[in-house]
Amino acid sequence: xxxxxxxxxxxYVLAAxxxxxxxxxxxxxxxxxxxxxxxxxxxxIAIATTLALVAHAGVISSTGWIVMLVGALIGGGIGLYSAxxxxxxxxxxxxxxxxxxxxxxxxxxxxxxxxxVAGAVHGVAESTTVTTLLDVIIGSVTFSGxxxxxxxxxxxxxxxxxxxxxxxxxxxxxxAIGLGAAGYVIATPGLPALWIVIxxxxxxxxxxxxxxxxxxxxVVISLLNAFTGTAVAMAGFVIGNWALIIxxxxxxxxxGILTKLMADAMNRSIGNIIVGxxxxxxxxxxxxxxAGAGVTAIxxxxxxIQLAYAQKVIIVPGYGLAAAQAQHEVAELxxxxxxxxxDVTYAIHPVAGRMxxxxxxxxxxxxxxxxxxKEMDEINPDFARTDVALVIGANDVTNPAARRPGTAxxxxxxxxxxxxxxxxxxxxxxxxxxxxxxxxxxxxxKTSMYFADxxxxxxxxxxxxxxxxx
Amino acid sequence: xxxxxxxxxxxxxxxxxxxxxxxSKVPATLHTPLMSAANSIHGIVLVGAMLIAATxxxxxxxxxxxxxxxxxxxxxxxxxxxxxxxxxxxxxRPAAPAVTAPAAPAATATAALSRDGQSA
Numbered sequence: 283x284x285x286x287x288x289x290x291x292x293x294y295v296l297a298a299x300x301x302x303x304x305x306x307x308x309x310x311x312x313x314x315x316x317x318x319x320x321x322x323x324x325x326x327i328a329i330a331t332t333l334a335l336v337a338h339a340g341v342i343s344s345t346g347w348i349v350m351l352v353g354a355l356i357g358g359g360i361g362l363y364s365a366x367x368x369x370x371x372x373x374x375x376x377x378x379x380x381x382x383x384x385x386x387x388x389x390x391x392x393x394x395x396x397x398x399v400a401g402a403v404h405g406v407a408e409s410t411t412v413t414t415l416l417d418v419i420i421g422s423v424t425f426s427g428x429x430x431x432x433x434x435x436x437x438x439x440x441x442x443x444x445x446x447x448x449x450x451x452x453x454x455x456x457x458a459i460g461l462g463a464a465g466y467v468i469a470t471p472g473l474p475a476l477w478i479v480i481x482x483x484x485x486x487x488x489x490x491x492x493x494x495x496x497x498x499x500x501v502v503i504s505l506l507n508a509f510t511g512t513a514v515a516m517a518g519f520v521i522g523n524w525a526l527i528i529x530x531x532x533x534x535x536x537x538g539i540l541t542k543l544m545a546d547a548m549n550r551s552i553g554n555i556i557v558g559x560x561x562x563x564x565x566x567x568x569x570x571x572x573a574g575a576g577v578t579a580i581x582x583x584x585x586x587i588q589l590a591y592a593q594k595v596i597i598v599p600g601y602g603l604a605a606a607q608a609q610h611e612v613a614e615l616x617x618x619x620x621x622x623x624x625d626v627t628y629a630i631h632p633v634a635g636r637m638x639x640x641x642x643x644x645x646x647x648x649x650x651x652x653x654x655x656k657e658m659d660e661i662n663p664d665f666a667r668t669d670v671a672l673v674i675g676a677n678d679v680t681n682p683a684a685r686r687p688g689t690a691x692x693x694x695x696x697x698x699x700x701x702x703x704x705x706x707x708x709x710x711x712x713x714x715x716x717x718x719x720x721x722x723x724x725x726x727x728k729t730s731m732y733f734a735d736x737x738x739x740x741x742x743x744x745x746x747x748x749x750x751x752x
Numbered sequence: 753x754x755x756x757x758x759x760x761x762x763x764x765x766x767x768x769x770x771x772x773x774x775x776s777k778v779p780a781t782l783h784t785p786l787m788s789a790a791n792s793i794h795g796i797v798l799v800g801a802m803l804i805a806a807t808x809x810x811x812x813x814x815x816x817x818x819x820x821x822x823x824x825x826x827x828x829x830x831x832x833x834x835x836x837x838x839x840x841x842x843x844x845r846p847a848a849p850a851v852t853a854p855a856a857p858a859a860t861a862t863a864a865l866s867r868d869g870q871s872a
Contacts, residue, residue, distance in 0.1 A: 297796075298767075301793050301796075302770055302774060304789070304793075305771075305774050305775060305778070305786075305789070305793075306774045306777075308778045308782055308785070308786055308789065309774075309777040309778055309779065310779070311779075311781060311782060311839070311842040311844075312844075314782055314785060314839045314842070315836065315839045315840070317789070318785075318789055318792075318832065318835045318836055318839060321789055321792060321793055321832075322792065322832045325792065325793070325795065325796065325828055325832070328796060328799055329798060329799065329802075329828075332799045332802045332803065333802070336802060336803070336805075336806040339806065341806065341807065342805065342806040342807075343809060345814060346805040346806055346808065346814070346817070347805075349805045349814045349817050349818045349821070350801070350802050350805040350806070350817065350821055352818070353801070353805075353817065353818040353819070353820075353821025353822045353825065354798070354821050354822075354825040355825075356822050356825075357821060357822035357823060357824065357825030357826040357827075357829070358825045358826070358828070358829040359829075360822070360826045360830070361825065361826035361827065361828065361829035361830025361831070361833070362829050362830065362833055364826075364830055364834075365829070365830040365831075365832075365833035365834035365837065366833060366837070368834060370838070373784055373788070373834075373838075376788075376830070376834065377784075377787050377788055377791060380788070380791035380826070380827050380830060380831055381791065383822075383823035383824070383826055383827055384791065384794045384795065384797060384823070384824070384827050386819075386820075386823050387797045387798075387800070387801060387819075387820040387823035387824040387827070388794075388797050388800070390801070390804075390816045390819060390820040390823075391797060391800035391801065391804065391820060393816065394804045394808070394813060394816045394817070394820075397812065397813070397816075398807070398808070398813070413757075503787070504787070507787055507790060507791075510791075510794050511790065511794055514794045514796065514797045515764055515767075517797055517800050518760070518764075518800075519757070519760050519764070520800075521800050521803055522756065522760070523799060523800070523803075524760075524763055525796055525799060526796055526797060526799060526800060527760055527763050527764050527767065528763060528764075528767040529793050529794060529796040530764075530794060530796075530797075531763075531764050531765075531767030531768045531770075531771055532767060532770070532771040532774075532775075532790075532793060533771075533790040533793055533794045534768065534771065535767075535768050535769075535770075535771025535772045535775055536771060536775045536786060536787070536790045537787075537790065538772075539772060539775050539776055540783060540786075540787065543780075543783075630780065630781075632780055637783075637784060637787065638780070638783035638784060638786075638787060639780055639781060639782060639783025639784035639785070639786070639787075640784050642780070642781040642782070642783075642784065642842075643784045643785070643838050643841070646838070646841040646842045646843070647841050649841075649843070651843055651844055651845050652781055652842045652843065652844065653844060655781055657779065657780045657781070
């Protein structure tokens, strides 16, 4: 190893250290911005080093320079534009697209490396082939799977599970073809079999995500994020670059942790979500408002008075709030209540929203200060001391039935909303949530149901508080 | 199994553990910015795209290098910018008054030294 390449490897390790430090600083909202800057400093160091390395080696053609720079400029421009213009409600789609291109780029690195080696006269070392194939397979699955996930989130593709008779057989078949072709590539190196691997992996990505319902998307995005990281790490093996290996492993770990957290919060195993292919789309089953025994309905005025004269209110926002894009309305109501001296906090279930942490971002955008955003374990003991719990568009995560064995959601971690002194639920209808079972919270004598769209309901509540108790 | 592969594997496994350790401390509040920051970090694959452009001399190599460079740099720039945009929205108090006048000058100095002291 020459002095120069020794130095560049050391600088790559420095860049990777910046990534670790940057992620570490994300442990509090106060330091997270500095963390993001640290990670990016690491990225700038890594890219500058690579430029120096390329220039020093001196084998790059002028076409190579143009391809590299123009490609980076175009990609950077696309990234900048989408990052600046994306709505916060559309973050899951954007992250999914970023997963897609990351996985795609990683797969391309391995494909090129294989073409180059296959073009050479000498054979391929076995270990190189294994990591190359892993990179190609994981990267391709991530690429097509993430595009489908983004399409489902955007509503271009139906968010309902798409299944057809024998779809599981097709999945198995694609897996078998891909792995068989991969085995063939290892046994007898050659390009045609690699193309089969790529096509099978791309098709598998599609058939893997199509049957997964909209409600499971937080798990899918996290899982694909982990895949992308792993693919990038494999690309690091292929080209022998530590920065890629370390960065890819960090992202893989991050995606892995989030996948586990989301699956636990939904009471589903990861395998169950992937092969299951059930789960619902965005729309709850419609039912007549007020249907069901023992349900108390409430009007805006009464609800407003309860809220205005409470000492402590906990707002429980759910998927329905995000779907109705009512985060600004809820923040306005909370501000109004706070100005009257009511103590207002938000109880955020891990799967509220469409991706990990999504609800927090939506509320932060609506100017809700982050100390008011409480995680499930932190807020649950507070419900007993709460005068009014205002549930907006959250269903299964508030269902006390989860505490009993023998129901579809048994064992699922829930918010202890039923412990509050009184409960107001804003909901369009008595429709079931994702689990498809009755929510026992709604028939609790302490609960009043306010049947309305979240956005309208919150605006009405705000104006009712203003006019009634101004 | 070659030494290089063994080294790479060691680095990979240890980095996974470091990742689990560091990321399990990120609060749920920040999970979305965490994911977009991860998007930016896996844009490191741009290094791979650059090395392809540097070593290839075939048209297919250039095409692959170009597409990979577009993809990876979209990750790097987009991930960084959107993470910054989100983190900027996380405020302790909306439009808080800048000065809250701490009791003693000593306290001010301590607060200035540790900017995140208030988060304790």
